[in-house]
Amino acid sequence: MVGGKVLKYNFNQISNHFYKNNMTILDFFGCAFLAFGTPLSMFALTVCVEPMRVIILVASAFYWLIALLLSSILWYVVKSLQTHLAFGLVFSVLFQEIFRYLLHMLLRNAERGLEKITPVHLADRRHIFAYVCGLGFGLMSGAFAFVNILADAVGPGTMGLRQGTEYFFILSAATTLCFILLHTFWGVIFFSAIDQKDFGKITWVVCTHLFVSCMTLVNKDGYYAASLLSSYTILLLNAALAFKVAGGKLDNIGLCLPYRI
Template sequence: MTLMDFFGCGFLAFGPPLAMFALTIAVEPIRIIILIASAFFWLFSLLVSSIVWYAIVPLRTYLAVGLVYSVIFQEVFRYLLYWILRKAERGLEKVTTAHVADSRHVFAYVCGLGFGLMSGAFALVNVLADAVGPGTMGLRRGNEFFFIISAATTLAFILLHTFWGVIFFSALDHKKWGQVAWVVGSHLFVSAMTLLNGISYQAISLSASYIILLITAALAFTVAGGKIQNIINCFMKK
């Protein structure tokens, strides 16, 4: 049973992102390199957040404060990744078959997925390790839905980081500060909503996360040049 929990939650959280990786990123080596680089940038943001957390002792007792500056550091490093990627465009032209200027949304998507995968790995690996056994939460201690809620939340954050990457990069290119504010604000909001899990309001937290995910996905689709009519036409052909 514990093994079923492990694989079920693992596939729920990482199945769709890994499918996205296999179908859209693994086909071109430069995308894999950018994905790995973006994952390291997320790690750097975590390192800086950890240093601040250890350095400022009074803040350790306030989880909400740590959450805020952790999100801020993630967005700062997202900007640094954007800046470096734009500076490296000439070099990328020499190692990729696609025209970089036409692939900006693709690279933004790759960077966002790299952020999300690393974020999800750190959020869920320890939980999955506990899910293997020798027992799982439930009955008289803990919540029997702890593992599946953790997996569903992790999936939401991985996809959100992917869409945030597309919106953030495009917004900086076109100086649309409202979209930048949406990325940072929604990141703070969804992260703050996870604090409700500690007081048994998981349904509210998860619902809010997926509502924001749907809105962000629609915005990213529009930013990348997609049109609702194209989706309708696609379904009509089928």
């Protein structure tokens, strides 16, 4: 009450004013939570519980950065890669898989040393550390792929990119989430395949990585549905394969929920 008069506010006017001035902020947080909400929850619930897992995750993220650095150097030196994005993408994927293998070799060679500073027998928990390495690869990959897009999403306003879709940010967030989870599952499958010398699974990881990465190239032509549907289909297949590789069974899915991995 001001001056004996009751001030009546129109809720719709207030809400419209709020959204007009904070639309880009809402877009920023919505896309950020979509892309990184699930992976960060996985990190908090399954990685932070042990210092050793945090160390391995940081090491795996560093290995992905080295792969990115070498890919960037190759792209800069070889001029033909700068004009044909697909070739640069293929070499980038191959570098990532090479460094995934090198990370596996590092962990296997360091197992004896790591067992001296932890009471856990690491050979019995290899699938867990494979999961952690995959998550580290995915988080760093997602951060580099999506941080610049998020910076543009925060505003004050972003015009369409060459008459692109208005859902560019949310589609990019969904793609980022897909790749983070894919890297996690690829890590589990790849490490197990190396230990068992299963070249079929190794080929599967490399080929699906190449396929999903190349499918993102069709986004420039507006085929977002084809890219996302194929990517998430591959994600489900890799999730099922990683679950099987880790020794999971359909009967114990419900039983595993109350426990930590």
